[in-house]
Amino acid sequence: xxxxxxxxxxxxxxxxxxxxxxxxxxxxxxxxxxxxxxxxxxxxxxxxxxxxxxxxxxxxxxxxxxxxxxxxxxxxxxx
Numbered sequence: 001x002x003x004x005x006x007x008x009x010x011x012x013x014x015x016x017x018x019x020x021x022x023x024x025x026x027x028x029x030x031x032x033x034x035x036x037x038x039x040x041x042x043x044x045x046x047x048x049x050x051x052x053x054x055x056x057x058x059x060x061x062x063x064x065x066x067x068x069x070x071x072x073x074x075x076x077x078x079x
Contacts, residue, residue: 007074007075010074011074014069014073014074016065016068016069016070017069017074019065019068020062020065020066020068020069023061023062023065025056025059025061025062026056026062029052029053029056032052034050035047035050035052035053038050
């Protein structure tokens with residue numbers, strides 16, 4: 001629980017994450033009921049393979065925003 005709080009704080013300070021999460025197409029995905037249910041279940045396999053997320057990863061507007069995020073930096077020290 002503490003690690004999740006630390007991660008959220010770190011994410012909200014990251015300019016690249018904020019640009020990604022505030023994009024309208026990303027916001028639409030997070031409003032999708034099916035995607036919300038997978039988040040609640042924390043089903044990472046189905047989340048990562050979700051067709052709408054996969055489409056965002058190829059989207060010319062969103063993909064560059066995702067590429068700018070550095071997971072190593074964001075998750076460093078949280079293990």
